[in-house]
Amino acid sequence: MSVIELKGVEKSYGSHEVLKGLDLEVSEGEIYGLLGPNGVGKTTLFQTVIGLLKEDSGQVVIDGEEHSGGKELRRKIGYLPSDISFYPDMTARENLKYFAKLAGTEPDFDELIELVGLEDDADRSPADFSTGMKKRLGIAQSLIKDPEIIIYDEPTTGLDPEGKRKFRKHAEKINSEKDKTIIISSHITTEIEPLCDRFGIMKDGVIVASGTKAELNEEVDSDLGIEIEAADTEKTKQVIQESSLDAEVEEKGKGLTVKSTGDIRSELFNVLMENNISVRRFEVGEATLETAFMRLTDNAGGQQ
Amino acid sequence: MSIWDVSRKEVADSFNSRKFLLILGLFTLFSLGSVYMGINSYQQEMEGFRSDGGFSPEKPTLLDVFAPMLGLNMPLAAGLLALLLSYDFISREREEGTVELLLSYPVYRDEVINGKYLAGIFTLAISLLFALGLSSGLAVYILGVVPGINVLIRLSFVWLGTLVYMGFFMALGSFLSTFFRSSWRSLIAGVLILLFSLATPLMANIVAGQIYQYDSSPNTGVQRDVVREPGAEVADQEPRPQVEEDSGMSREEVRALRDRFSERVSRLSPTTSYTNYVNEMLAQNPEQEIDPTVSESIDNAIGYIIFLLSETFLAFTLSYAVFMRQDL
Numbered sequence: 342m343s344v345i346e347l348k349g350v351e352k353s354y355g356s357h358e359v360l361k362g363l364d365l366e367v368s369e370g371e372i373y374g375l376l377g378p379n380g381v382g383k384t385t386l387f388q389t390v391i392g393l394l395k396e397d398s399g400q401v402v403i404d405g406e407e408h409s410g411g412k413e414l415r416r417k418i419g420y421l422p423s424d425i426s427f428y429p430d431m432t433a434r435e436n437l438k439y440f441a442k443l444a445g446t447e448p449d450f451d452e453l454i455e456l457v458g459l460e461d462d463a464d465r466s467p468a469d470f471s472t473g474m475k476k477r478l479g480i481a482q483s484l485i486k487d488p489e490i491i492i493y494d495e496p497t498t499g500l501d502p503e504g505k506r507k508f509r510k511h512a513e514k515i516n517s518e519k520d521k522t523i524i525i526s527s528h529i530t531t532e533i534e535p536l537c538d539r540f541g542i543m544k545d546g547v548i549v550a551s552g553t554k555a556e557l558n559e560e561v562d563s564d565l566g567i568e569i570e571a572a573d574t575e576k577t578k579q580v581i582q583e584s585s586l587d588a589e590v591e592e593k594g595k596g597l598t599v600k601s602t603g604d605i606r607s608e609l610f611n612v613l614m615e616n617n618i619s620v621r622r623f624e625v626g627e628a629t630l631e632t633a634f635m636r637l638t639d640n641a642g643g644q645q
Numbered sequence: 646m647s648i649w650d651v652s653r654k655e656v657a658d659s660f661n662s663r664k665f666l667l668i669l670g671l672f673t674l675f676s677l678g679s680v681y682m683g684i685n686s687y688q689q690e691m692e693g694f695r696s697d698g699g700f701s702p703e704k705p706t707l708l709d710v711f712a713p714m715l716g717l718n719m720p721l722a723a724g725l726l727a728l729l730l731s732y733d734f735i736s737r738e739r740e741e742g743t744v745e746l747l748l749s750y751p752v753y754r755d756e757v758i759n760g761k762y763l764a765g766i767f768t769l770a771i772s773l774l775f776a777l778g779l780s781s782g783l784a785v786y787i788l789g790v791v792p793g794i795n796v797l798i799r800l801s802f803v804w805l806g807t808l809v810y811m812g813f814f815m816a817l818g819s820f821l822s823t824f825f826r827s828s829w830r831s832l833i834a835g836v837l838i839l840l841f842s843l844a845t846p847l848m849a850n851i852v853a854g855q856i857y858q859y860d861s862s863p864n865t866g867v868q869r870d871v872v873r874e875p876g877a878e879v880a881d882q883e884p885r886p887q888v889e890e891d892s893g894m895s896r897e898e899v900r901a902l903r904d905r906f907s908e909r910v911s912r913l914s915p916t917t918s919y920t921n922y923v924n925e926m927l928a929q930n931p932e933q934e935i936d937p938t939v940s941e942s943i944d945n946a947i948g949y950i951i952f953l954l955s956e957t958f959l960a961f962t963l964s965y966a967v968f969m970r971q972d973l
Contacts, residue, residue, distance in 0.1 A: 354972060391749050393973055412751035420749040426742030430658055442650040443750040482746070 343402075344369045344490055344522050345390060350399035352385055359385045361546035362399065367490075367524055367539075372516050374533040375526040376634050377543030383526040384423060386543075387492050391418055404489065416444060419483035419521075423495040425475050429468035433459060433478050436467060437485060444486040453481040457511060473504035480511050484519070491515065493525045497532045509536050530631045540630065544638045557633040567609060570596035570622035580616045581609070596622065647752040651760025652767070659730065659768045668729050673776045675722050679714030680780035684787050686713065707796050708927045710784045715803055715923045720810070720916045721843060727769060727811040728835040731818025733828035734761045735968060740828060745973050754969050762819060762961070769811045777804055798939050802926045806946070809953050810919040814839065816960035823968040845914035849907040857903040859896050915956050922949035 345367040352360040359382040367373045377383050388394040390401060392410040401408040408414050427436045437450055454463045457477035462470065467478055476496060483491050493512070497505045513536065515521050527533045534554065541551040550557055571577040578597055581590045586608055588601040599609060606625055613620055659665045690705040735758070738744035748754065777800065785791060792800070817838060821831040894902075911917040925946035928936045937945065 388745075388973065393745065393748050412753070415749065415751045418749070420746070422742075422745045422749075424742050425746065427746075428654075428658075428743060429741065430661065439650070439654055440746075440750060443647055443747075443752050445751065486750070 342369050343367065344404050345524070346400075346402040347386075347390070348400040348402070350386075350389060350401060351397045352382075352389055352394060353397055359546055360389065360396070360399075363543075363547050365541060365548055365551075367522060369489075369522055370516075370520060371538040372512065372523045372525065372536055374537030374540040375524060375543060376528065376530055376533075376540055376630075377526070378528050378638060381543050382546045383543060384494055387420070387494050387524075387526070390492065391415065391420055416486050417489045419486055419488035419491040421476070421479040421483045421491070421493045421496055423498060425479040425482075427467035427475070427478065427482075429466055431466070432464045433467050433470070434463040436478070437482060440482055441485050446486055448485055448487065453484055456484070456514070457481045458507075472499040473501065473507075476500060476504070476508065477511070480508070480515075484515065488521070490522045490524070493523065495526055495528070497527060497529070505532055512536055530629075530634050534630045542634055542637045550633070550637050554630050554633075557630065557637075561633045561636045566598045566600035566626055567606060568593070568596055568598055568622065568624045568626060569613075569620060571613070572619040572621065577613070577618050580612060580618060584612045586612060647750075648756045648760045648763070651752070651757055652764040655761050655764030656767055659764065665730070665768070668726060669772050669775070672722060672726050672772060673779060675718065676714060676776040676780045677783055679718045680710060680783055681787075683710040683713045684784055686710075687788065706928075707784065707788070707790055707792050708799060710788070711780070711800065711803070712927055714780065715807070715927065716920055719807060719923070720919055721839070723773070723807055723811050724814045724839045724842070724916070725836070726772065727765070727814035728818045728832065728839060730765050730768060731761075731815040732822055732832040732835050734758070734765075734819050734822040735964075736822045736825060736828040736831050739826060739973075748973070755965060758819060758823075758961075758964060758968060762815060765815045765819075766808070766812055769815065770808055773804060773807055773811070795939060799926050799928070799942065802939075802943065802946075803923055806919065806922045806926065806950055806953075809950055809957070810915060810922075813915045813953055813957040813960065816957045816964065820960050820964035820967065823964045823971065839916075842914045842916040846907070846911040846917055849910035852910070853903040853907040856906065857899050859899045912952070915953055918949040918953045918956075922946045922953070925949070 343366045345365065347363055347365040350360050350363045350365075351358070363382075363386065365386070375383055375386070385394065389396050390403070390408070392408055392415055395410065403414050404417060406414060427433070428439070431439065434450060434454065437448075437453060441448055441450075450463075454460055457480050459474065459477055459481070462474060467475055470478065476499075480493075480496075483493070496508055496512075500508060512523060512525065516523050525533050525537065539551065539553050540557060541548045542557070543549070550560055552560075569577060574592065574595070574597060578590050578592070581588060581597075581599060586601065586605055587603070588599050588605055588609070590597055590599050592598075599605075610623065613623075687705050687707075687710045690709065694704050733740075735744070738747060738757075747757065781792065781800070814835070818831070818835050821834050822828065825831040825834065925937075925942050928942060
């Protein structure tokens with residue numbers, strides 16, 4: 342069942358069109374990764390889902406109900422903005438208590454604080470916190486409403502590798518133990534790849550591809566090809582071109598790259614064996630989420 | 646309800662902040678200083694009254710002690726205090742980066758503004774009560790005169806009117822904090838508007854003088870009806886109204902027009918409404934020969950408060966209109 346469904350959502354700031362008829366579906370209980378280069382509209386999309394922004398056209402459906410910016414729907418969504426800030430005149434615990442009052446909930450603050458490992462710092466002002474600590478407090482804050490859906494906007498930005506590892510651990514724990522639907526955005530695939538069940542790749546204000554890692558890979562697999570290094574490159578190339586295989590061959594470095602629209606691995610290997618080609622290396626290119634992301638967004642420079 | 650939660654937090658923030666304590670301290674010192682000046686003036690007037698055997702100058706009342714503070718100094722100080730509390734209502738949330746998080750909770754934008762406004766009014770009411778209470782205490786201590794019920798009622802109404810006046814500048818600060826992204830710009834704009842409001846009567850006079858001109862020198866102005874024969878004696882003639890050449894109106898008519906224009910323009914200023922209100926409530930209106938009763942004073946002053954309230958609603962509506970439609 343879909344807990345978030347966006348249909349043809351458009352949003353502009355003045356003449357600048359940010360969301361251009363975006364469609365999105367997130368299923369209950371999954372961790373959904375929203376990938377896209379910076380400035381592609383991920384935050385605008387989240388703010389529209391939460392009700393901070395009103396879409397110009399299209400439909401935002403949360404948990405089967407059209408989002409009108411009402412309080413009930415906001416109670417269902419926890420949110421961690423990318424640049425999280427807290428009230429500096431209050432301690433971390435007081436911040437959580439204030440947000441709980443606004444949400445009309447009475448969570449177990451000690452449990453929340455313990456969950457994110459801030460037991461020793463809960464009575465300090467968040468103004469003195471490191472980025473990692475602020476993000477952890479932000480995660481605790483996102484759970485205050487006991488929401489069905491949690492949105493993390495670029496949660497790993499500014500975190501060191503240890504902080505990123507901890508964030509993934511917290512998110513997994515929240516998803517599995519508390520049974521929450523989580524949406525995480527990032528422009529760095531490796532940071533959320535191990536965490537998410539499904540991904541959406543965003544470009545120019547729309548989701549250009551969506552699915553599991555395997556499904557996305559499949560979309561770009563055909564482009565990757567098979568890399569071969571043989572004793573006689575020229576002869577190998579000639580053999581493949583003269584075979585009945587529906588494939589394109591091109592020289593690449595010391596070897597060849599064979600591309601086909603289907604899976605021709607075994608047929609190609611047989612052709613090479615039948616023609617007594619001495620093969621030194623036979624490597625099937627495996628699509629990663631990163632390659633899928635880069636191909637689908639044509640964003641060679643977008644990765645860090 | 647979220648509005649009370651926002652209010653409670655804001656009140657707590659105010660009372661815990663050094664900025665507020667500093668402002669309150671200065672405001673109280675200023676009030677005490679102004680009342681001290683009023684006490685000196687009261688004592689001098691009282692001496693004059695006693696030395697004259699109680700006939701001609703009027704016997705001063707305790708209300709005269711508060712007149713310099715409330716009528717002259719308070720318009721600036723109260724407006725400034727209200728602006729200093731409200732200029733960063735929304736812009737601070739933006740600058741600190743908390744507005745996005747705040748509004749992701751089940752809180753409507755109007756509840757944020759209303760909550761902050763309510764908290765501000767409460768804080769101002771307490772501050773004003775504190776400053777007026779201390780000032781009254783000082784007056785009673787030095788003069789040894791216990792205020793009667795009439796004085797207390799009038800001072801209570803002045804307190805209420807001052808709160809309404811502060812409420813206007815708080816609504817203005819609230820609007821500016823939504824309009825400007827930077828708190829500093831909001832504060833500067835607010836202070837400029839306050840100064841403009843204070844200077845409106847003076848500026849209105851200058852403009853009126855430019856529009857309705859007459860030559861004030863005694864030998865100009867044509868007395869058209871008077872035909873002077875050479876050597877004729879005119880000293881015993883009845884003085885005739887001097888008539889301006891351009892308009893054909895008498896000097897008094899031009900002056901009346903000038904005063905009316907000046908008064909109408911001045912009335913647009915919240916500060917003028919407030920000072921008029923205070924003068925009525927403190928029975929300081931020089932045009933009234935007999936001191937009015939409290940009820941008469943209220944009747945005379947109510948219009949000024951209604952006008953101030955309408956200006957407050959206007960400023961408040963503007964802050965709603967801007968904030969409700971604003972992208973974060």
